Amino acid sequence: MADGSDTTAPGAEGAGKGIPTLEDMQHWTWVLGRAQQMMLEAGVEAAKITSPATILPSAPAGFDPIPMLQASADFWGDTIKLWQRFLDPEHAEPFRETPEQARDKRFKAPEWREQPVFDFIRQSYLTVADHLLKGVDAVEGVDDRQREQLRFATRGFVDAMSPSNFAATNPQALKRIIETRGESLLKGLENMLADLQRGQLTHTDRAAFEVGRNIATTPGKVVYRTRLYELIHYTPTTPEVLATPLIIFPPWINRFYILDLTPEKSFIAWAVAQGLSVFVVSWKSADASLADVRWDDYVAAQLEAIDVVRELLDAASVHAIGYCVAGTTLAATLAVLAAREEADNVASATFFTAQVDFAHAGDLRHFVDDDQLAMIRSLATDGFLDGRYMAATFNLLRGRDLIWNYVSNNYLLGEEYAPFDLLHWNGDVTNLPAAWHQSYLADLYRDNKLVVPGALSVLGVPIDLTQVATPVYVQAGREDHIAPAESVWKITHHFTGPLRFVLAGSGHIAGVVNPPAAGKYQYWTNDADVSSLDAFVAGASETKGSWWPDWISWIRRIGAGRVPATGARMPGEGSLPALADAPGTYVRAR
Incomplete structure (x- = not known):
């Protein structure tokens, strides 16, 4: 540039040397003004998107996006302050970050604050993003559900447009390229x-x-196999075990070994060490052979697995765990058993981050309107949905x-x-039977039929959760974005038997997979008879660390009887011969 001033681009080595000329100031004023204009224009265009093919919810008919950018009266005042801070930082009002903005890991690199151009880009982005999100509340002519969809879509757009996501506006990326x-x-x-x-x-x-090498390594045997699942029996590590065995139903949306990661994190290995006879269902990833599978088939599989374990060990009942969608299904299984007067087959039921009432089911509800269901249906091939689509959906939630x-x-x-x-x-990832997936989203997430007595029938049995009197342990994650704690809490409104609710620190995965040895997080309990999660939290006692010891104490209170860990209690030595070593064959199928 003219007059021999420093011409190094801002953000590169040497930035800030020399005195900028009037031409420099004019150039960067135009550049930064254009950048801000582009962000605003992109915000308007994103809000206008109505294609049902997009993975984000569409805007409602007649929606005018302009008020989203003009709703807050102080938006333009904040914009003026941005320019004042850039052109005359010594006399301008400082940028006041919210606590959330101060913790934003995207802008933790010092360049975002120390280099004027990148500091302006950061502040401009945060300002525009804040007002875009605030503007959602000012949109007229939409109902609460549509407003939540708009908020979710706007938040997704705002995150996608962060300057940290683009090489030209990420100072760390530019620095790394040079280095x-x-x-x-x-x-x-x-x-x-x-x-x-x-x-x-x-x-x-x-x-x-690698599965079987350094994850999913707890010793055991596959002792039963159907077209839908393998049943794994784990080898006892104590001379005696509780007489009542434990059967775990993980979600078939994912691989079972979330509960059997590395040995120090494995809930399965820990449960075995507590003296439990542990069985786990390993679901098969769907292919064309499972195109006919419906929800009834998963309930039938749970009923069958329970009976197989009871017969193998000559046990009157089992303890059952249902994680996420398998917990939702376990609720229906308990209702079927109650209707058949076979409730005693299950001594207790534990629910890990599972929902039965979907009235407050979180951000996944944004993917279950008619357009979204039609789009998901179009993605299915040969009767199953590629698991990568589900993975992308869950990634979008965070x-x-x-x-x-x-x-x-x-x-x-x-x-x-x-x-x-x-x-x-x-x-x-695992693939899902397409027909099951559609009915699950429509009947449960969209229409919330599971909690309406008789609205759903499974295996010819009308489902009524109020008939379930089985002792129940319910675990929810305080920061769960898939099964929000408020939604999980609603289980307490439907079951009629003794129930213990535990609120764990962290979310859908880390809140569950939290071994005591790690010393992480905390959990809350409240023995008072309260009617809401807020009331539960207000009167709750906090305990540091894992909730697992609380759970095993609860299990032992239900039945402390023990038997020798011999005979059928050893995998493959009873009436069911071993078919394969744990973790089995289905978990490896792609």
């Missing part, structure tokens, strides 16, 4: 192209873990953490993937 002489750019491109080829975002080093964080680190910065067993499991 590595472009190697980081090539590595990031390699990572991105590999993910595009796989059709799935990578979160961790895919070679770091897009900032599970999508854009990896776009920034592994695409823009070209960083290597860190080994993480939980994220390996998260990427090990």
Whole structure:
């Protein structure tokens, strides 16, 4: 530029040297003004999207997006303050971050605050994003459900448009490109192209873990197999075991080994060490052979597995655990048993982050309107839904953490993937029977029929949850974004037997997979008779660490009788011979 002033681009080495000329100021004023205008225009265009093919909910008919940008009277005042801070920072009112903005990991690098141009980009983005989200509340002519859809879509757009997601506006990416002489750019491109080829975002080093080698290693045998599941019996590690065995039903949306990760994190290994005879159902990932499978088939599978375990061990009853969707199904299973006067087959039922009442089911409800269901139906092939679509949906629920964080680190910065067993499991997707998936979303998430007595029938039995009097232990995650604690709490409104509710720290996965040895998080209990989650929390006692010891104490209070860990209590030594070593064959099928 003229007059020999420093011409190094802001953000590059040497930025800030010399005195900017009038031409410099005019140029960067135009650049930053244009950047802000582009963000605003993009916000309007995103709000106008109505295509049912988009994965985000469509805007309601007649929706005018302009008020979203003009609703807050102080928006333009905030914009003026932005420019004052950039052009005359010494005399301008400082940018006041909210606590959430101050904790935002996307802008933790010092360049976002120390370099004026990137500081302006950050402040401009946060200001526009804040007002876009506030503007949703000012939109007229929409009902509460549509407003929540708009809020979800707007939040997704805001996260996607973060300057940290683009190389040209990410100071760390620019710095890394210079430091590595472009190697980081090539590595990031390699990572991105590999993910595009796989059709799935990578979160961790895919070679770091192998099922049966360093995850899902608890010793046991597959002792029963159907076209829908394998039943795994784990080897006891104590000389005696509780007389009443435990059978775990994990969600078939994911692999069962979320409860059998590395040995130090394994709930299954821990339960075995507590003196339980442990069985786990390993569901088969759907293919064309399971195109006819419906919800009734999963309930029938749970009923069958319960009977198989009872007969094998000559046990009157079992303790049952249902995780997430398998917990929803377990509720229907208990209702069927109650209607058949066979409720005593289950001594207790434990629900991990499971919902039966979907009135407050969280952000997943945004994917169950008619347009979304039609779009999901169109994705099915040969009667099953590719698990990568479900993985993408769950990633969207936490897009900032599970999508854009990896776009920034592994695409823009070209960083290597860190080994993480939980994220390996998260990427090990399963396919779903398409017909079951459609009915599940429509009947439960959309129409909330499970809690209406007689609205659903399973195996010819009308479902009435109020007839379930089985002792129940309910665990919810305080920060669960898939099964919100408020939604899980509603179980307490429908079952009529003795019930213990525990609110655990963290979310849908970490709140469950929290071994005592880790010393992480906390949980809350409240023995008072309260009618709402707020009342439960207000009077709750907090205990540091894992809730697992509380659960096993509850199990032992139901039945403390023990038997020797011999004969049929050893996998493969009873009436059911071993078919394969744990973790079995279905968990490896892709």
